[in-house]
Amino acid sequence: MRSPLFIAVLMLFVAASCAQPNNDDALTLYTHRHYDTDQQIFDDFEAETGIKINVVNASADELIQRLENEGEQSPADLLISVDAGRLVRAKEKGLLQPFESEMIENTVPDYLQDNDNAWVSITKRARVIVYDKDEVDPAELSTYEALTDDKWEDEVLIRSSGNIYNQSLLASIIANNGEEAAREWTEGVVENFARNPQGNDRDQVKAILAGEGNLAVVNTYYLGRLINSSDELERNAGNAVNVFFPNQADRGTHINVSGIGIAKHSKKAEMATQFIEYLLSKDVQEIFASENYEYPVNPEANISELLQSWGSFKEDPLPLQKLGELNQQAVIIFDQAGWQ
Amino acid sequence: MAIKLSVIDRTKLFIRDTNRWSLLTVAIVCIICIPLFTIIGNLSGGVGEMWSHVAEYLLIDYLSNSFVLLIGTGILALLFGVPAAWFISNYDFPFRNALNWLLYIPLAIPSYIMSYAYVGMFGHGGSLEKLGNALGFGGFNISMMNIWGLMFVLSISLYPYVFASSRVMFSSASGSIKESAELLGISHKRYFWKIALPVASPAIFGGLFLVLMEVLNDYGAAKYYGINTFTTGIFRTWTALEDLQTAIYLAFILVVLVLILMSINKAIRGRKSYVTPDLAQTDIQRRKPIGSFQKVGIPIICALPFVLGFLLPVLQLGYWATFHLHEQLSTDFLWISTQSLFIAVIASLITVSVTVMLVFFPKWSPQKFTKSLIKLSTVGYIIPGAVIGITLVASSGFFVRSFNDWFGLEIGYLIYSGLFLLLFAYLFRFLAVAYNPIEAHSLRVGSNLAESAYMLGKSRIRTLFNIELPLLKSSLVSGFLIVFIDVMKELPLTLLLKPYQLQTLAIKAYEYADDERVSEAAITSLILILIVCATMFIVTKLSNDQK
Amino acid sequence: MTKNNAPILEVSGLTKSFDQTERALHGVDYQLKAGKVCAVVGESGCGKTTLLRLIAGLEVPEQGSIQIDGEVVSSTSISKPAHKRKVGMVFQDYALFPHLTVEENIRFGVSKSEIESADKLIKLIKLSGKEKKYPHELSSGQKQRVAIARTLAVKPDLLLLDEPFSNLDLITKSTLRKEIRKIAKLLSISVMFVTHDIYDAIDIADEVVFLQNGELLLSCDTSDLLNQDEEKVRMYLEQIQTQARHLLSLKGNG
Structure with missing residues (x-):
């Protein structure tokens, strides 16, 4: 039994060597965000405070599942998701503990944080309509609801309904207009599809450049990336369109956020709170805005030139918690309308 | 004239025939199948609340898309793989030796990266359009993001499975069979259709089966191209519809479907014997030089899969890489690559070792039921990685809690932060990949040699190391290699189960691509491809030298 | 005995x-x-x-x-x-180990101290001069002799x-x-x-x-x-x- 025994010993060794004792000066972060900028921010935090951030990257769903199963012995201290819905879900499953921080309380507007302080947004993204500069007169645009108008037949480009940003958008429409209106809206948009949903947000903008349609629904920071891309084609695509913030006359443009919460079984809540406060500080917020083209949640933070060039806009002040609650319903409506 | 035995007699025989090897087999299978048991255990709870919604609006779509995709990808993979294998085995032509090797390497490119590369090439404003514009032909493009594009991308990245299995059979087809066919005056064409192809068909189906499993398992490419398949459906049900129960149910349906496919595969193999007695000696056989008419056609047919499956996508990735070279200089690729290599090597070693145990332990006991049990432990290959991941997290959570309750030991940190879970997951997921070729090879080698070693007084373990493993070396090496490549490319399991210290190339590439920064993923992808190619090259070189 | x-x-x-x-x-x-x-x-x-x-x-x-x-x-x-x-057994198809020479085949089952007596068998069964050949280089009769010699080398009670x-x-x-x-x-x-x-x-x-x-x-x-x-x-x-x-x-x- 040479070989199996050898393997067994080896596995134990490997397992043991990888499991270092829990470091007192480190926080374990489960995150769905994976940007180089974030790593830079974590490094800066360590340099400033001596607290190291250990990162586990996966989708929020998987991370929540993992947290749930690990229970009390979870190594996680913090959870970051790229949408509010997942944080709401984590909270409902009792995976988050409330933080106590006046700084957070006072810095972030109410609708961007949880009522019970289980989570707080760290960045915002607006889901906007971009239009072909040459083909569309922005005066013709008004609201998300107007996308179902017959004049946009075969013109609307939007990605698949599997995407969380679309789910949140529909959830906001359900919350604001009711389920029946949301269903009609979904069916109307499907009728106006320029093509079957495919690709990501960037691909929708590129499709405008290619002449497949004149309107696309995308997140703002992807547009920022396109405009600053090293690929000439992407820059062309980014520059061929303008941003339109819908629903300015009524509730405001739909926003979604990435947010953070402290894991229920973390024993380092104080340190974790310190980290969240750091993420919300003016300087770090400005890095999010300039490097990643996201909107800061700290009102004091300045936004980058590019974001300024798109103009300021009115946000839909719907409590984000609602988006989480209505997410499932939104997906069901998508499926029923045949939105792939 | 079957004998009638009483229950007591049968029990007695059962006890006699149960030795430590059959017990070990059962133990190993039980441990490996923990994720499967978790899935089945979850089924008892019935379907989740979203089931009727899924059944009404989605299931037909998922099934039909997956079905069309399987058929299309299967046919394309056969077209890419079989003719090339045939020509390389039987004809001499320029670049034959190089192509013989190059035709395997599209496996080195993860299919989701391939799908991005093809959109980058043929999509709007892609490389093809730029090239056309630059050369003055005017730009044109091909829309890739549909089910046909997905079929193409998957088949071009997976055909090497078919190529490899048919290549082995074509080149080892018994020399005497071939010569007697020639003596009977059978033309080369007829020989292919009437003899070579039927003899090779079980192996080709084996390769095709791997392709189909990978198609069912694909998530990244299908998601990017917006095609709803069974696997994307499982994800949607779990994440968007928030119904894990139904998702697991769907996964179970998938497993059942694949088991049906497996038994069809087995039925095709049938009871016919395709064993070629002088296999070992006819590895090198006479190859025909080709006529002038074929001089152009054959190299083109053989080069096409390589060009489409490797050269073009790598060129596209290389082109993207030039954009980001300066930004990513600071990334510690060496360290990330070392970690990727380390974990892939360990995982492949473990998988091949366990495979050897599962192939041989049942043979060492007269107990018959253990043999059928083995099949159970190879189903991991057909369960989507993420489903395995969730079930593993769930079952490990159970173990950790039990340890805590019964022994007061906190092993959570060890389990959740170590490599243990991840390595186990790879083992479960990729066991079939190593098991199938090694088991097939051991069947071909037969049991006579081992039996004669026993008769010479050698124990089973010694026989294993002195006789059987040396004879199986080629399939052990290829089993290792395929698992290695699969682990290097693996995503969902690694993402979910990795300890936070671990950073692999596949993860790094995914992080960019998931964030819609496809071109930024190019450098990482290229390093990944390079390492896989180098390993393939070194391992095949080593095993050839030792022949 | x-x-x-x-x-x-x-x-x-x-x-x-x-x-x-x-x-x-x-x-x-x-x-x-x-x-x-x-x-x-x-x-x-x-x-x-x-x-x-x-x-x-x-x-x-x-x-x-x-x-x-x-x-x-x-x-x-x-x-x-x-x-x-x-018990020693000679199989119908001889079952010689293809990756071992005649000599290695015959010595296979024998402990180090008994190699000499195994080598004597080579002579006894008329295989001298073929020690370094591989099985596939032998005729059927020679293969059979190797198979028998190999079995006898371990001195079974019953052949x-x-x-x-x-x-x-x-x-x-x-x-x-x-x-x-x-x-x-x-x-x-x-x-x-x-x-x-x-x-x-x-x-x-x-x-x-x-x-x-x-x-x-x-x-x-x-x-x-x-x-x-x-x-x-x-x-x-x-x-x-x-x-x-x-x-x-x-x-x-x-």
């Missing part, structure tokens, strides 16, 4: 059924005395090979027992593994041979036959071999066992063969006459 005339092999009530029942055995009883050579004769599919494999420990019976040298090695509650039974002469031409066959008997007597090993050709049996065996449809038809001393009045036996004996004539004509030509 075995006592004279004590049975080296004792089989009783041996029963084995396969899923496909064709090669099964039913209630076979038999004893082989130490130092004797026994031939098991029967048509193909009558269970001859199964009998050998059961004795060797490569299969397990459903009923009955097997004793080797007074020790029960197989019964409904015991099954001693093949490599511990001190089993499965159709040892079936793939050989007549002349090689008859020389090899004589040699096997000579060596068996020289090393005082008990031999049991399986054949479909009664001529082999008469030429070298002390005892003959007839198997038919998995049942023991008859067992007797070879010398007693002519006194048997079973129709089956007469049929086999007629067969000999034909073959004898053939062999004689062959010798005449040479």
Whole structure:
């Protein structure tokens, strides 16, 4: 039994060597965000405070599942998701503990944080309509609801309904207009599809450049990336369109956020709170805005030139918690309308 | 004239025939199948609340898309793989030796990266359009993001499975069979259709089966191209519809479907014997030089899969890489690559070792039921990685809690932060990949040699190391290699189960691509491809030298 | 060491059924005395090979027992593994290890201290000069010799041979036959071999066992063969006459 025994010993060794004792000066972060900028921010935090951030990257769903199963012995201290819905879900499953921080309380507007302080947004993204500069007169645009108008037949480009940003958008429409209106809206948009949903947000903008349609629904920071891309084609695509913030006359443009919460079984809540406060500080917020083209949640933070060039806009002040609650319903409506 | 035995007699025989090897087999299978048991255990709870919604609006779509995709990808993979294998085995032509090797390497490119590369090439404003514009032909493009594009991308990245299995059979087809066919005056064409192809068909189906499993398992490419398949459906049900129960149910349906496919595969193999007695000696056989008419056609047919499956996508990735070279200089690729290599090597070693145990332990006991049990432990290959991941997290959570309750030991940190879970997951997921070729090879080698070693007084373990493993070396090496490549490319399991210290190339590439920064993923992808190619090259070189 | 005339092999009530029942055995009883050579004769599919494999420990019976040298090695509650039974077996297709040379094949089962006696066997079985060859470079007769030498090298109490002469031409066959008997007597090993050709049996065996449809038809001393009045036996004996004539004509030509 040479070989199996050898393997067994080896596995134990490997397992043991990888499991270092829990470091007192480190926080374990489960995150769905994976940007180089974030790593830079974590490094800066360590340099400033001596607290190291250990990162586990996966989708929020998987991370929540993992947290749930690990229970009390979870190594996680913090959870970051790229949408509010997942944080709401984590909270409902009792995976988050409330933080106590006046700084957070006072810095972030109410609708961007949880009522019970289980989570707080760290960045915002607006889901906007971009239009072909040459083909569309922005005066013709008004609201998300107007996308179902017959004049946009075969013109609307939007990605698949599997995407969380679309789910949140529909959830906001359900919350604001009711389920029946949301269903009609979904069916109307499907009728106006320029093509079957495919690709990501960037691909929708590129499709405008290619002449497949004149309107696309995308997140703002992807547009920022396109405009600053090293690929000439992407820059062309980014520059061929303008941003339109819908629903300015009524509730405001739909926003979604990435947010953070402290894991229920973390024993380092104080340190974790310190980290969240750091993420919300003016300087770090400005890095999010300039490097990643996201909107800061700290009102004091300045936004980058590019974001300024798109103009300021009115946000839909719907409590984000609602988006989480209505997410499932939104997906069901998508499926029923045949939105792939 | 079957004998009638009483229950007591049968029990007695059962006890006699149960030795430590059959017990070990059962133990190993039980441990490996923990994720499967978790899935089945979850089924008892019935379907989740979203089931009727899924059944009404989605299931037909998922099934039909997956079905069309399987058929299309299967046919394309056969077209890419079989003719090339045939020509390389039987004809001499320029670049034959190089192509013989190059035709395997599209496996080195993860299919989701391939799908991005093809959109980058043929999509709007892609490389093809730029090239056309630059050369003055005017730009044109091909829309890739549909089910046909997905079929193409998957088949071009997976055909090497078919190529490899048919290549082995074509080149080892018994020399005497071939010569007697020639003596009977059978033309080369007829020989292919009437003899070579039927003899090779079980192996080709084996390769095709791997392709189909990978198609069912694909998530990244299908998601990017917006095609709803069974696997994307499982994800949607779990994440968007928030119904894990139904998702697991769907996964179970998938497993059942694949088991049906497996038994069809087995039925095709049938009871016919395709064993070629002088296999070992006819590895090198006479190859025909080709006529002038074929001089152009054959190299083109053989080069096409390589060009489409490797050269073009790598060129596209290389082109993207030039954009980001300066930004990513600071990334510690060496360290990330070392970690990727380390974990892939360990995982492949473990998988091949366990495979050897599962192939041989049942043979060492007269107990018959253990043999059928083995099949159970190879189903991991057909369960989507993420489903395995969730079930593993769930079952490990159970173990950790039990340890805590019964022994007061906190092993959570060890389990959740170590490599243990991840390595186990790879083992479960990729066991079939190593098991199938090694088991097939051991069947071909037969049991006579081992039996004669026993008769010479050698124990089973010694026989294993002195006789059987040396004879199986080629399939052990290829089993290792395929698992290695699969682990290097693996995503969902690694993402979910990795300890936070671990950073692999596949993860790094995914992080960019998931964030819609496809071109930024190019450098990482290229390093990944390079390492896989180098390993393939070194391992095949080593095993050839030792022949 | 075995006592004279004590049975080296004792089989009783041996029963084995396969899923496909064709090669099964039913209630076979038999004893082989130490130092004797026994031939098991029967048509193909009558269970001859199964009998050998059961004795060797490569299969397990459903009923009955097997004793080797007074020790029960197989019964409904015991099954001693093949490599511990001190039984040697030569397979019909020789089963030489293709990746080892002749010498390495023969030394395979031998401990280091006994290599010399193994090497002597090479000479005894007339393989000198072929030590460094690989199996695929040998003729069938030579392969058979290697297989026998390899088995003898481990000094088994009982040597089993499965159709040892079936793939050989007549002349090689008859020389090899004589040699096997000579060596068996020289090393005082008990031999049991399986054949479909009664001529082999008469030429070298002390005892003959007839198997038919998995049942023991008859067992007797070879010398007693002519006194048997079973129709089956007469049929086999007629067969000999034909073959004898053939062999004689062959010798005449040479």
